[in-house]
Amino acid sequence: MGIVFLILALGCFLYFGFLWTTASYLSFLWIWLLLGAIHLLMAFVYKAPERLRKNPLFFRFRIFGLSSYCIFFLLFSYLIGYLSQYHYGQWKDPLSYILVVGSELENNKITPLLQNRLERADLCYQENPSATIVLSGGKGRNSASAEASVMYQSMLKMGIPADAMLMEFYSKTTEQKLSYGIESIFQGEQNQEGSEVEEDLRQKRREAVRKRLAAQENQVVDYEEDLDSDEIFDSAEELKTEASEGPEIKDDSAEKEIGIGIVSSQYQMFRACHFAEQALKKQREEGKVDALQKVSIVGFPSVEDPALRPHLYFREALFLFGERLCHKL
Structure with missing residues (x-):
């Protein structure tokens, strides 16, 4: 022995x-x-x-x-x-977002480990062309650039359009990459909802101006001035309330399901999906995600170099064991 x-x-x-x-x-x-x-x-x-x-x-x-x-x-x-052997979630509906977890760069370049993740994300995007890819990763110890920016350039070369990608530059650890990435997703959702409300308000202004033009054929009306004016309505606050709190809009928001695909290496998939669920729970507690909003998280693992697997899996098992002892998982 x-x-x-x-x-x-x-x-x-x-x-x-x-x-x-x-x-x-x-x-x-x-x-x-x-x-x-x-x-x-x-x-x-x-x-x-x-x-x-x-x-x-x-x-x-x-x-x-x-x-x-x-x-x-x-x-x-x-x-x-x-x-x-770990798998998380079951992919049924089209994805709304594809969150790619960054990893260490080598001399400011993509490593084979990270390249496999990007190729997996590209495959997910080809199957979900309406999805937004979120690249999460800040500066590592071996690079001068953020992981997200290097991934962005690599994805452009793979044919992914620039307007289909978002970047998160500030995260360092795996937990931060998932937390900040999820936060970026729902910040984008809030911005999108805000723009939809503004467009709805503007459309109501247009309709009101047309009615006034039809009712006052002999009166000259400055269309553009009325278009940007709130005098047509009792108050702007009532208009926003009508647009944002109406039963139809609220029902549509509740029925819309947001599908988030988490792309990382197989060895990291357990912690990545768990951190994503924790981040989603935090967003709900802070009121950034409606309690009725349906959100599904699905893991999409990428392969690793077989020669690196002993180190990757043993290191991940150590992290998992330590975080479990510290009640982080």
Whole structure:
């Protein structure tokens, strides 16, 4: 068994060297040095001199170390298996928004990991051409530009029209990327509703002016002046109330379902969708989303490089375990 631990330790050190030379943009690479050291310690526990083995304190340490190793091995094996098979939501209706979660850049360029996400987002957009793509990601530790702006340029080259994309520049962590991205979506929804109300008000002004023109054929009416005037109505406040609180508009708003697709790598899909649900709940609590508004969130995972999967999934399992202990998930 001691030989097995030595081989595992060597494998951890070699994998660290591989990641350092081929994917240095990834975070927490030092995990593999730590794992290598732990396996060396476990090998020593098994191959300890006879005099140490007879020591009661060392015996207790050995039992504790082996038990802890087995527990963590089983726990992380389960978490990694769960993350690799995780799916969220069921896609039925056309998507309104496609939220792409950014990742670290390498020398201010798109990495293969992020490129896979963009290609997945492009596929979603081709199937939902009326959707708006939200690119979420700020400046990382290895880049001078925001992830969102670099993704934007890459999506333009892929043929996505500029007016079909929104960018969020300020997020750093995965949680912020989902939170700020969801906030950007509903800020855009509020702006769109506001413009629709203004257009409705303007249309009512047009109709009122036409009625006055028809009723006063012998009177010269300045159409443009009346068009922008609120004198036709009792007050502008009553007009806004009529336009925004009328039963028909309210019913339409309640019946309209907003579909949000979350595009990220498979290993990150669990936390990404959970953070998106938390952000949606926060928007409802703050009154930015109507309580009757139907919102569906669906995960669209992208593939990862098989050589990077051990690091990506083990790191994600660590994040998941830590955030669960801190009651963030």
